[in-house]
Each structure stands twice: as C-alpha cells, then as structure tokens.
Amino acid sequence: MSAPVYQHVDPSSIDLPADNSKVPNILSQIKNILLAMNHNLSLAIGNIAANQANIQTLDTQGQVHDQHLSNLETLMITAQANIQRLVTATGTTGTSTGGSKKPKLSEPAKFDGTDKTKAVSFRVAVSHYLRVSYPGSTVDKQITFIILCLDGKAHEWLDPYLEEDKVKGNPVSWLHSLDDFWSQFNARWNVQNCSENFRAKLRTLKQTKSVQEYFKDFQLYSQGLGYNDVSLRDMFYDGLSLKIKEMLMAQDFDHSAATVSLQTLAEKSLKIDQRLEQFASQNKHASTSSQPSTKSGALPSTAVPREVPGGKLTVGEHVYQLGSDGKARKGTIQSISGKNIPTILWNDGTSGESSFKKIKHDNHPITVPISNPPPPIIVKRTWPHGCGCCWKKQATSNMFQLWRPGPLCQKLSI
Known part of the structure; x- marks a missing residue:
C-alpha cells in the first residue's frame, strides 16, 4: 500500500483585497485552499480506519502469543521435572561440587474429582x-x-x-x-459435613486387606472426631479380622488392659500381620510339595507339624476355640469321628464334639495335671478240680465266657 499524498495548504498566503476588483481572485484562492484541506482530511480518515484494523489484528495476535507463551511455560515445567528425574536416576546431584542429593519423590497421583x-x-x-x-x-x-x-x-x-x-x-x-x-x-x-461422614465410616470400618491399610483408613476417619484413646482402641479392635484376633488371643494379649493404648494395639497387630505374611510367603509351595512315600502296611510317622497351611489336626494335639464372649476355650483332641467331627477334651474336664472349622491349633497350651488311673483289680479264681493248666478263658470287657476242659482233662476223664 502506497503512502498517501497530501496537498500543501498555506492560508497565510491570502491577502485582504484593497478594492472590489480583487475579491473574485481572493475567493478563488479560498476555494482552492478548502478543496485541498478536504482532500487531506479524507486521506487522514482513511489512514485512521486502516490503522484501527491493524490495531485489532495486532491485539488478536498478541493474545495468541500470550497463549503460546503460557503453553511453553507449562512445557518447560514438565521438561524440568523430567530432567530432574533423569538426574536423580543417574545418581548425580545436578552440581559439579557434589552437593547433597535431593530426595527422589514420585509425582502425586492425578485427582479427577470422582471421589x-x-x-x-x-x-x-x-x-x-x-x-x-x-x-x-x-x-x-x-x-x-x-x-x-x-x-x-x-x-x-x-x-x-x-x-x-x-x-x-x-x-x-x-x-x-x-x-x-x-x-x-x-x-x-471438599466433602460437605466431613466429620459426620467420617464418623459413619469409622463405625462400619472393618479390616478387609492388610492391617496397615486398615490402620491408615482408621487414622484418616478418626481424626478430629473427639473420641478418647480408650474408645478408639476398642473400635480398632472390633474392626480387626478374626485371624488377627485369634493370634492376639493365642498370645494371651488383653487388648482391654489399662496399659494398652491404640498405638500399642496397632503395633502389635501390625507385627502379627507381618509375621503371617512372611510365613505365607515362605510356605506358599508347602501345599503342593510331595510327601515321601511309605511302604504298604508301614505305619506313618507320628511327627506332625505344629501348624501347616491347609493341614489337618490329629488326635492328641492342643487346640482352642473362641466362644461367643470372645474368650478362648482350650483343650485336646481326644478322638475323631468321620472326617470333620473331632471330640475335644476341654481343660475344665468336660468333653464334646466340635468341627475343624471352629477350632485352631494352640501354640501356647496350658498343661493340665492328669491323675494316674487306679491299678487294675486282680481277681483270684479257683480252677475246677484243682487243675489250672488246661483251662482256657476268653474275656470280654465286662464278663468271662464259659470255661471248657482242655486235652489233659479229657485224658484224665475229668
């Protein structure tokens, strides 16, 4: 676009007429000056309109440039984070002086607002x-x-x-x-009425995974609710899995003791859960491993492992069973009827049938003194006709069968 050409205008060049004969000439000069001014004004208006459109275009381009700069800034932050991870992974500290190494943290998980x-x-x-x-x-x-x-x-x-x-x-x-x-x-x-929602979740919270996961959720929901330590300790115990409770009971751990706090109970439960995980990891192939074969008619070994995952309890082993009040009842397997009906001789002197699903192996049995049975009663008998060498007897648990003469008595015609 070519530059506009403005006409030169000099109003001071017009002189006032001295007589009437010069008026037409002066009027003609004024006309020419007005036409030139009108021409220059038209050019100026056109240029202003063109400049306004250019200004709007430049403004739009400036906004686009600002957006590109913002995107570049975001990309630079991401690149810096990637570079930092690479530097940390190669074991360098990012400085030539060997300064202290920053701790390596993984990026936080994204939040999508669904929970x-x-x-x-x-x-x-x-x-x-x-x-x-x-x-x-x-x-x-x-x-x-x-x-x-x-x-x-x-x-x-x-x-x-x-x-x-x-x-x-x-x-x-x-x-x-x-x-x-x-x-x-x-x-x-943020969740509205957070305290009430956490209170409701705390009341229904149960251990379904590890004790560590359960304790994490328990701490999250119990914060700021105003419960004292004793109440929190009892609620934490109620939510533990039956397996952890059985192990606490087998170790004679009283969770309701005055010296037991929530932290003490949690640490004890975490320790038990870790040992159970280690035991399961070490014996994960025990159920599939083959046992040594025995010859036909040979008696199997009487050595039975104390507790094997999936193993069966046998006669003579110490067991315990949790009652409805949460207390353990201990005893010894006296006999087994069928496949799943053991008869238990309890430590209180009573006996009764139970099932293998209800009883567990007792690692801490209580020894109950067993009195020796009375000696058998020896009954003297007088053999018929004074001959005791040829009489035979056959006994049952309650009576003697009939006596019959032997060969020597027959020879003597007795």
Whole structure:
C-alpha cells in the first residue's frame, strides 16, 4: 500500500483585497485552499480506519502469543521435572561440587474429582511434592503444576477461568494466589459435613486387606472426631479380622488392659500381620510339595507339624476355640469321628464334639495335671478240680465266657 499524498495548504498566503476588483481572485484562492484541506482530511480518515484494523489484528495476535507463551511455560515445567528425574536416576546431584542429593519423590497421583474424600490427600501430596522438589518456584509455576495434576471433572471445572485469564486477558485473581486457589479448590471438591461422614465410616470400618491399610483408613476417619484413646482402641479392635484376633488371643494379649493404648494395639497387630505374611510367603509351595512315600502296611510317622497351611489336626494335639464372649476355650483332641467331627477334651474336664472349622491349633497350651488311673483289680479264681493248666478263658470287657476242659482233662476223664 502506497503512502498517501497530501496537498500543501498555506492560508497565510491570502491577502485582504484593497478594492472590489480583487475579491473574485481572493475567493478563488479560498476555494482552492478548502478543496485541498478536504482532500487531506479524507486521506487522514482513511489512514485512521486502516490503522484501527491493524490495531485489532495486532491485539488478536498478541493474545495468541500470550497463549503460546503460557503453553511453553507449562512445557518447560514438565521438561524440568523430567530432567530432574533423569538426574536423580543417574545418581548425580545436578552440581559439579557434589552437593547433597535431593530426595527422589514420585509425582502425586492425578485427582479427577470422582471421589471427594481424596481431595485432602491430593492437596497434601501436591504441597509436599512442590515443597521438596521445587522449593524456589514461583506461585504461578506452582499453580500451573497443580492444574497439570488435575484430570476429568476437576480440570473441566477450571476451563472457563483459564480461558478468561489466559485467552481473553482478563486476570482471575485466585489463579495467581496459592492460598486463594486452594480456597476455591476446597469449596468445590471438599466433602460437605466431613466429620459426620467420617464418623459413619469409622463405625462400619472393618479390616478387609492388610492391617496397615486398615490402620491408615482408621487414622484418616478418626481424626478430629473427639473420641478418647480408650474408645478408639476398642473400635480398632472390633474392626480387626478374626485371624488377627485369634493370634492376639493365642498370645494371651488383653487388648482391654489399662496399659494398652491404640498405638500399642496397632503395633502389635501390625507385627502379627507381618509375621503371617512372611510365613505365607515362605510356605506358599508347602501345599503342593510331595510327601515321601511309605511302604504298604508301614505305619506313618507320628511327627506332625505344629501348624501347616491347609493341614489337618490329629488326635492328641492342643487346640482352642473362641466362644461367643470372645474368650478362648482350650483343650485336646481326644478322638475323631468321620472326617470333620473331632471330640475335644476341654481343660475344665468336660468333653464334646466340635468341627475343624471352629477350632485352631494352640501354640501356647496350658498343661493340665492328669491323675494316674487306679491299678487294675486282680481277681483270684479257683480252677475246677484243682487243675489250672488246661483251662482256657476268653474275656470280654465286662464278663468271662464259659470255661471248657482242655486235652489233659479229657485224658484224665475229668
């Protein structure tokens, strides 16, 4: 586009007429000056309109450039995180002086907003990660990283505000303040009536996985509810699995003792769970391993392992059974009828039938003194006709059968 050509105008060149004969000439000069001014004004208006369109185009291009700069900044943060992970993985510290090595932390899991109970855990994980991995980062960079960790509905919630702030150029104040950002996040994603929801979950919480997972959930739900340590200890014990309770009972551990706190009970349960996991790991092939063969008619060995996963209890082993009151009743297997009906001689002197599903092997049996049976009664008998060498008897458990003469008596005609 060529530059506009303006006409030179000099109003001071017009002189006032001295007589009437010069008026037409003066009027003609004034006309020419007005036409030139009109021409110059038209050119100026056209240039202003063209410049206005250029200004709007430049403004749009500036907004696009700002968006590209924001994307580049996000990519730079991601690249820095990847570089930091690579440096940590190669064992270098990032400096030539061999300074202290930063702890290696994995990036926090993304939060998609489907489970609001994870909002607090997400905030704690992200804040801890930024504090350790990027202690000197600016507020805008921290908020950008938090936004990258949001997914699904949680990220869609921010889209209108990001468009207003980044694309349209209208700053959203809480997108540039970390405290205000978390306030908006909590207002949108925190669980309402959190205490009541946690109280209800705590009452129904049961151990379905490891004790460690159960204790983690128990601590999460019990915080800030106002329960004392004794109440929390009893609720924690009620939610433990039956296997852990049986092991505590077998070790004579009284969870309701005055000296037992929630932490003590949790540490004891964690230790038992770890030992059970180690035992299961060491003996995971025990059930499939073959046993040495025995010859036909040979008696099997009487040595029975104390406790083998999937093994059966035998006669003479010490066992215990939990009653409805939670107390253990101990005894010894006296006999076994069929496949699953053992007869137990309890330590209190009584006996009764039970099932293998209800009884467990007792690793800490209580020895009950057993009185020796009275000696057998020897009955003297007078043999018929004074001959005791040829009479035979056949006895049962309650009476003697009939006597019959032997060969010697027949020879003597007795």
